[in-house]
Amino acid sequence: MSGHRPLAVVIGMPGAGKTRVGREAAQMLNVDFADADIEIEQEVGMKIPRYFKKYGEPAFREVEADVIADLLESFDGLLALGGGAPMTESTRDALADYIAAGGKLVYLEADRHEAMERAARGGNRPMLNGDANKRWMKLYEERDPVFREISNLHVHTHGSTPRVAARKLSNMIQERIVHVTGSGIEPYDVCIGEGTLNRLPEVLGQDVLRVALIHTQPVQRHSDQARALLRQTGYEVYDMLIPDAEKGKTIDVAKTIWKRLGEIGFTRSDAIVGLGGGAATDLAGFIAATWMRGIRYVNCPTSLLAMVDASTGGKTGINTDEGKNLVGSFYTPAGVLADLRTLKTLPRDIFTEGLGEVTKSGFIRDTEILTSCRSMPRSSGTSTVTIFSVRRSRTWSPSSSSARSASRPTTFPMT
Ligand SMILES: NC(=O)c1ccc[n+]([C@@H]2O[C@H](COP(=O)([O-])OP(=O)(O)OC[C@H]3O[C@@H](n4cnc5c(N)ncnc54)[C@H](O)[C@@H]3O)[C@@H](O)[C@H]2O)c1
Numbered sequence: 239m240s241g242h243r244p245l246a247v248v249i250g251m252p253g254a255g256k257t258r259v260g261r262e263a264a265q266m267l268n269v270d271f272a273d274a275d276i277e278i279e280q281e282v283g284m285k286i287p288r289y290f291k292k293y294g295e296p297a298f299r300e301v302e303a304d305v306i307a308d309l310l311e312s313f314d315g316l317l318a319l320g321g322g323a324p325m326t327e328s329t330r331d332a333l334a335d336y337i338a339a340g341g342k343l344v345y346l347e348a349d350r351h352e353a354m355e356r357a358a359r360g361g362n363r364p365m366l367n368g369d370a371n372k373r374w375m376k377l378y379e380e381r382d383p384v385f386r387e388i389s390n391l392h393v394h395t396h397g398s399t400p401r402v403a404a405r406k407l408s409n410m411i412q413e414r415i416v417h418v419t420g421s422g423i424e425p426y427d428v429c430i431g432e433g434t435l436n437r438l439p440e441v442l443g444q445d446v447l448r449v450a451l452i453h454t455q456p457v458q459r460h461s462d463q464a465r466a467l468l469r470q471t472g473y474e475v476y477d478m479l480i481p482d483a484e485k486g487k488t489i490d491v492a493k494t495i496w497k498r499l500g501e502i503g504f505t506r507s508d509a510i511v512g513l514g515g516g517a518a519t520d521l522a523g524f525i526a527a528t529w530m531r532g533i534r535y536v537n538c539p540t541s542l543l544a545m546v547d548a549s550t551g552g553k554t555g556i557n558t559d560e561g562k563n564l565v566g567s568f569y570t571p572a573g574v575l576a577d578l579r580t581l582k583t584l585p586r587d588i589f590t591e592g593l594g595e596v597t598k599s600g601f602i603r604d605t606e607i608l609t610s611c612r613s614m615p616r617s618s619g620t621s622t623v624t625i626f627s628v629r630r631s632r633t634w635s636p637s638s639s640s641a642r643s644a645s646r647p648t649t650f651p652m653t
Contacts (some may be wrong), residue, residue: 242314244515245269246411247333249254249319249385250346251378252365253357255400256318259346259548262404263316267411270315274323278305290364300385303328310336317358320363325381330388337390342411349396352380366531392440396470404648418550418570428574435464435580436652438511439471441536441573448474450499454482457514457540460580463464464513464538476502483517487556489565490563509534509572509582515541515588516548520566523554527569537571540580542592546599 245267248260254483257273259326264271275286276318278301282289290298299642303326310332335345348356357363358370365377386392391410393402413431429437442449449468461477468475478495480486512522512535514602519537525533581589593611600607 243336243339244272244313244317245312245315246342246344246391246407247310247317247319247336248344248346248407249349250321250391251323251353251357251381252321252363252374252387253352253353254346254348254353255395255403256321256322256346258400259395259403259407260316262267262319262400262409263407265407266404267316269465270313272309272313272315272316273318274302274306274309275320277309278302279319281305287364291350293365299326302326303332307332309506321377321381322611324384324388325575330384332335334387337388342391343389344391344393344410345385346393346395346407348403352653355380392437394436394439406433406436408440411438419534423552423570424572426573427569427573428576430545430576430578432537432578433562435460435577436467437573437575438467438536438538439463439473441575442468442473442509442534443572444569446473446509446534448476448502448504448505449511450476450478450496450502450508451493451513452478452480452518452525453513454480454486454515454518456482457580459583460538460540464511468511478520480518483515484557484562486564487521489556489558492525492528492556493520496529499525499529501524504529504531504533506530509536511536511616512549513538513540514538514544516544519544519549520553520555520563523552523569523571524556524566527554527567532569534572535569537574538580539574539576541584542581543590543595544592545576545581546592547595549576584650601652 248256250256261271278298279285280291281303287300289301299322302320302323306319306323306329319329324333326652333341333343352369354374357374363370365373367373385485391493392406393403394408395406397429398406407604409432415430416428416430417425418428419425427441451468452462453650463593465475465477476498478498480491480495509532510522510529511524512526516539523535523537526533535550537544539545549571552568552570553566555563556568558564596607597611600611
């Protein structure tokens with residue numbers, strides 16, 4: 239049976255919903271689901287609480303590590319591990335090997351109180367004997383830093399129904415990640431898939447306090463989602479609505495944002511999020527590059543052109559009256575989240591314009607892209623977009639090419 243490896247491995251605290259959510263996500267992905275605890279019970283021929291009582295925790299952890307090591311080499315579906323499993327060193331080593339071979343280790347993080355109550359309600363958990371809530375909290379303090387460190391994916395299920403949480407998990411498992419490296423740049427990831435916007439808090443990181451969310455009106459629906467998520471995760475969010483398209487890429491707009499950042503007292507521990515088409519991400523990157531000589535920023539492109547080109551190469555800039563992109567700098571984002579769901583609201587003609595860039599990269603660099611274009615259904619599915627995005631970001635860094643001309647700035651509201 240060797241040569242297989244799980245599609246994904248889910249870890250998390252007791253009560254986080256690893257089994258319930260994992261099983262439902264496996265169904266959505268049409269793959270098998272395995273719960274390591276159930277496999278262990280089958281292996282030892284008794285329920286875990288009984289085994290714990292009879293042989294003690296060290297003996298249980300030994301069996302657990304062996305069963306998980308086997309599953310990591312033989313099971314190819316979605317695997318959920320018991321809450322304490324990653325605390326065993328040999329299991330952590332096996333999980334590190336799994337990740338190194340391209341595996342996805344997902345930390346499923348639920349609201350602490352919800353998970354604690356669920357775990358206590360469920361009963362029959364030997365690690366929670368006694369004052370279950372107190373024990374849970376102590377375990378959380380020990381385990382949470384380890385889970386964060388070893389996992390390479392993170393799913394927050396705060397306030398989600400099991401079905402919504404399962405959808406988030408399955409989306410994240412299906413995601414494509416392109417790791418971008420280059421001389422003189424900080425490496426970053428381009429995450430492509432349905433729901434990658436949910437990764438915003440993770441990419442911004444815990445050191446960031448305040449976020450300026452720069453976006454345009456046509457993508458309001460997506461910026462609403464980003465703002466809600468950021469606020470829910472505890473960031474202070476400042477909404478900065480800029481004029482649409484080229485009207486947003488001007489020095490006047492930049493000046494208004496610099497003024498606002500100054501009034502707020504934006505510092506180097508704050509960050510910019512640029513959400514929208516290429517014009518919005520160019521402007522957001524420019525603000526990030528220039529504010530206090532450069533602060534953290536994350537791009538959330540919502541047009542095809544921005545996904546495959548504008549948001550990924552680190553080129554930021556604004557137009558002047560004399561021409562497009564005349565002022566700017568190279569400044570790499572901390573991450574790029576290309577959420578394919580946002581393309582559903584993108585007008586068709588703008589999507590088609592983006593395809594022009596895609597085919598251009600096919601002619602310049604990789605004819606397989608042209609083959610993909612030819613086989614693309616007329617209704618242009620997002621899976622094809624994924625192929626383009628993945629192939630392009632490592633190999634190609636074209637200059638900007640939109641034919642739309644710069645227009646003079648207008649005044650604009652910022653909320
Ligand atoms: N930095 C770079 O490397 C680079 C490369 C290529 C292009 N660019 C720049 O990118 C810009 C062109 O990007 P573009 O084609 O995305 O144009 P754009 O940013 O002007 O967006 C086009 C229109 O689509 C709207 N839109 C975007 N996403 C949407 C969504 N999901 N739903 C509904 N409406 C949506 C925008 O609000 C806008 O009205 C130009 O300014 C160009 O200079 C930069």
